[in-house]
Amino acid sequence: MNRMQNRVRGWGARALVGAALAAAAVAGSLVVPAAASAATALPDGKTQETAAASCWEIKQNYPSQPSGVYWLLTPKLVYPQQFYCDQVSLGGGWVMIGRGREGWKENYNGLGTPEQIFSTPSGTAAFKPAQLPAKTVDGLLNGGRPDQLPPNSIRVNRASALDGTRWQEVRFSLTRRDRWNWTLSGGNPVGSWVFGGYTGSGGWTGSVGWGGPTMPQGYGFGNDDGTGWNMTGVAQRATHKYLEGWSYGAQVTGADTPTSYMWAPAGQGYAIPFAQMFVRPQLKLADLDFGTVPSTGTPASTLPSIPNSDAMKTVWGVSGLANGQAGELNVEVAEFGQAGNTVFAGGNFQYVQQTRDGAGKVEQPYLAGFDVNTGQWVSSFRPVLNGQVKAIATLPDGRLAIGGQFTTVNGVAQPALAFLDPVTGQLSGQQVKAEHRTVGAVPYIHDLDIQGGYLYVAGSMTHLTAVGTTTSASAWNGGRINLATGLPDTNWNANLNGTTVAVDASARGDRAYFAGYFDSKGGTYTPDGTAIQTGAGAPLTSPVWVPSFSESTVDAQGHYQGYLWQNGVAEIGDRVYLGGSQHSLFGYDRNTFQRVSGSITHNGGDIQTVDDNGSIVVAGCHCGDHAYQDKYLKKEITDPWTEVDKINYAGAWDAATGKYIPDWSPVVQSRAGQGVWGSFFDSTGALWIGGDLTDSMRAGQVNQWSGGFIRFAPRDSVAPSTPGAISSTPNADGATATLAWGASSDAGSGVTYEVLRGNRVIASTTATNLTVPVPAEATTYVVRARDVTGNRSASTAVFTLQPASPNALTFVTNGDSWSWRYSSDALPADWNAATFDASSWAVGKGLFARGVSGAATNIDPSNLATKPLSAQFRKTFTVDDPTTVVNGKVSVIANDGVVVYLNGVELGRVRMPAGAITQNTLANGVVSNATAVSNRVVFDVPAGALVAGTNVITASVHANYRATTDLSFDLAFTAERGTAPAPAPGPV
Structure with missing residues (x-):
């Protein structure tokens, strides 16, 4: 890393682009002209039909065009969209991707709306930050890597005076970024940079510290000695309410007023100025490949099925700590399960209630049921427990299996494990209790899983004993119960030398995975994650699984030492995912146990739960900052990563590849930072996450109380129906015709129709007709429907609009x-x-x-x-x-x-x-x-x-x-x- 070569002494004098000019450009560019020409004029970006590939292309084609709002289109953008182009500063051709004062966010899905950016690019009305979704920025780059942009093609223009009369320009390049995201405090390596007239190279955006070797304090790129102009990407400080922005150094003060272009609490430095952020991709429409449209039209396209980032509305939640203890092992909600139409939440909560203020508050500690469709509390389910519930599973006969720290259920002695009627909460059927026969120890069940006619049990115990019988099975920290007989299996003992926290029995029926605090099974080394065959005697798989860890050393026997514990394990397809200490979620090949993928989270970070729905892996953690892809060691300098993304107490990974899914980017708040300890996909596909959670964000950036748990509906991944066939009729002007098509049957849910001329979208409209020019030669059109999520229908068959015939009347x-x-x-x-x-x-x-x-x-x-x-x-x-x-x-x-x-x-x-x-x-x-x-x-x-x-x-x-x-x-x-x-x- 090279230090800044010259301390920045001067302030740029560049004023912000006029908001009035922007507003005028918006007013003149929202409507597709009825008589728009399909001629071969160079793209000017003034209409959807004449959209350009970039602001830079418009500048090249029409150098005198002013700054303002223009239509841009690339194959990755798919359809023309409006953006603000700065056509004056530093040669012009800059597209604005964000603007605002304090309160920028690192969410992948952006902040505010694109319209807020292009309609209000500057002025005090633009102080509330707005940022484009990262996918939109990728679309502006046409899927190109941000680190392959021409040098210094990323730009921040920030105020340097309280009244907005002076500005500082900062330009830089990234050296490790395969797609766009907003995690600029995550230590993204920087190549060349320019501060005003001063140049340099090296450094990172943001300040990164991992508790190990780190960059020295203040060594983000553009930093000087802390008394000058500081460029740390985004800064978060307790004194500044943890608000993010493009802050200056310690000696630069601002004012906490609605009109100050530099904000800071009274008497504080590190002022956060109003800033505009731009990129300058150099793309031309003629160079881009939009593909071909077959005569049958374009096929349907759908988005992957993942949870929505916006939370479902809170109907009921939980509150209080029933055992009176705080800390990460005593959070409000630690586990979920479902029987019938009821989802059960277990943990350390004391009450169920409807609002933050306690409306409808009822004491129902440790375990409660909620309707899977409505979220309503199921008040008929009222078990009485005397300790936490940590594990829930539904038996094939419909009974509810629970495990945890309790010793009695409804006043009956039933330590750590019980089977309940899912309607009444009463003990039901043959019971099995967990025992820990070591002097002074108590049994504690952490997890349950059902496969192949067995209930697998993970926890701290030595035996499983059928109540009222003489059948007792050795189950050292792991065992199973035969569901046909209701008795523990005396021929299957995990025999692990430490507590197990998670168990996942393979859907293939041949093995069960355990994770926790152990290092051997019967003397064979298998630290903190192991795979045990389901056959009699519970032998280890071959090869034996010996996981690797993100922060450890190796002793003389070749054994790992250090931070090793693991909290979650799940097999999906041919991969096994193991998550736990020091922020790691690693993927392993099922057959060889070779590690094939990895992520590290930061800050806090430990992975606390791992779950899946067959296609995505969800992991909960007490991490509130970033997830680093293809990273295997906690030390950031010695172990580079390929991408850094935002994570907020829970993240999602593609099960087939192990790649982080940045699209799922919920906004979540936690009572004490303990984060997410339980996750569950219900029968409707909705995701439930639980922990010491207090707040979530609904659609429209609406904050809500979410006590203990939050629900996320599955994202729509169904294409709209195909619109009806296109027809055309001439218009009175003789130069245009009206194309009309049948409405999509999904029109009531808010579809937009994309009209393609040739292979390119030339209009997006909610109407079922569009006025187009009568062509000089035969011209093809198709129409498809796009829903609000972004799924697209198959298009109509190709319709050919013929030129006006000399014989036409x-x-x-x-x-x-x-x-x-x-x-x-x-x-x-x-x-x-x-x-x-x-x-x-x-x-x-x-x-x-x-x-x-x-x-x-x-x-x-x-x-x-x-x-x-x-x-x-x-x-x-x-x-x-x-x-x-x-x-x-x-x-x-x-x-x-x-x-x-x-x-x-x-x-x-x-x-x-x-x-x-x-x-x-x-x-x-x-x-x-x-x-x-x-x-x-x-x-x-x-x-x-x-x-x-x-x-x-x-x-x-x-x-x-x-x-x-x-x-x-x-x-x-x-x-x-x-x-x-x-x-x-x-x-x-």
Whole structure:
């Protein structure tokens, strides 16, 4: 590491980019122009259709473009999105990824909303931090590695005066970062850097200390002697309420006022300034590969099934310490299990209650049940225990097995292990008790697991004894119970020389894994994690599993010494995950027991529980900072890592690869920092985590009390249904057409439609139609639905929009002018005749509607108390040489029903009864305006229906019932110029 070569003495004088300019850019860039051109002009980022690959590309194409909001698109971004581009500073081309004063976060999913960043990039209104999701930043880099950006392509512009009149520019490069994240206090190695006019290289973002060899205090990159300008990434200090930000050094003070550009508590240094963060990827749209779209359209794509980062709403929680003891082995919730529709929480809590203030508070110590679907406390389940519950499992016959530190259940002596009725909480069936026959010792059950007809038991004990029988089995810190007989297995003894904390019996039925505080089985060395065969005699597997540890030494016998204990173990597929002391979660090959993956957490760090749902591993810990991927030793300098991510008392790893899943990034608070000691996936797929937890964050950054445990629903991983096929109709301007498609059946849950022209998304819209230019050559489109989570449907089949044909005829277009009436007055009988005088009718343009937002003509502007049941429309047009008009088609938006006439002759009807139609005839079907727009009705125009000169097309639109919420109509009439039919042969 190289120290800073020059102490920074001067402040930059660069002002922030004007918020007014940004707001103006937003106002002018949110709408896709109706007549946008598909020409080959260079991307300017002004519309979705003309999105550029980067702010830098816009700067190269249009050097005079001002700073402001632009549309950007890369294959990894998938669809055009808006960002703020600084096109002035340091050569321009910078995209803003975050801004704010104190209160920045390291969450992978960002902070606030992207709109807050691009709409309010500066000024006091921007002091509340907002940061892009890390995936969005990766999208801006098109999946490129941040450490492969051109030198000094990451930039922080921070205020250096209380009134915001002076600024300091800092630019730097990262040397070890394969994707973006916000863990800038996690010791990310830095390459080159620039502070104003001063340059250097080396150092780390943030300050890292592991209790071992560390960087000397103050050696984050950009630090000087503590009296100047300090760049530690993000700083957290008790005096500063642990708020994070781009702080200065000890001698730089701020002010705790709403308008100060440099914040600090009164009299304190380490001021946190308002700062803007940028990156400058140098990407051009023409260089990017968007792939190809087959004729059948694009396939569906879904996100991996992981828990939502936002917690479910707290309904009930727990509180109090029932045994009066605090500390990490006495947390409120340590374990979960489920029987039927009840999830049981066990631990050291004393009460169940509904709110932080104690609403509904009831004393129910150590074990309680909650409805799996609603989270409601199950008040009928009321066992009485005299000690902690640490283990829960559901037997095949439905009974609930519990283990822990208790000695009585409902007043009956039942030490450490009991089987309960899951409805009443009473002892049920044959009971087995745990014994510890060493003088002065008491039995303590830590974990239970069921596999192959056996209940495996882990804890501190010497025997398992069937109550009321003479059957007793040696079970030195691990044993099992035959569930068919209800008796302990006398031929299976784990025979470990120390307490076991966790057990996981393999789904393959051949072995059981134990973790804990032991180093041998029957004299064979197998420290703190072991695999024991399920056959009679409980032999060790071959090879014997000898785990490795993150902070240890090796003695003369080749045995590990130091911090070795392990708290959790789980087999998933061909891997075994072991977690415990000194922050380690390591993955091992099931067959060879070679270590194949690893992570270290920091600070605090010890892994306390390991669970899985078959595809992801969840580990709880008393870690509140970072998880380091591919790290195996606790010392950070001697053991580099590949990535550092945020972790907050619990994290998730991909079971198949051992890679950390940063997407699951919950915000959790803990009473005393003991963190998560229990985790469980219930029958709905929701994840429960428990410990000394007090608070969690719901969607919308809503903080809530979560006493003892928190629930996380599974993230939606189901694709929306495919939209209906695309159709097109011409518009009145002659230069554009309207594409329409059927709504996705998931539309009620808030889908957005992505419209692809060729292989690139050119619009995202919640409507089921889009106005596009009539092309100069055949152009393909597909539409797919995207849900709020980011799952995408399969697209429609490819629709080809043809260029305007020289033979094309358009008699009526969408949005044309019509004469219309919407009245309960008697309708003249000849209203649809070509000779009818409609001069007294109103005139307006389509779309005609009532109750429809965005309609061009509101047919009920006075909101009539009694709604007419129908509306009528007339339009005249002229036709030359009608004998050559062929392929005539009338395309109608009909909400609810409609009858269409041409020159007084009915062309067709939809959702209308047979027979004569009157003004008060009700439609016999109902559709919404959105459905009618995306599913237009098409009528063929028969030969001979048109006449030379003036023609009239009329329509009567009918409601399904008088109080229907909407009524709408528009129509287009197109045809082609063909050849006049040959005259009939004359008489011979």
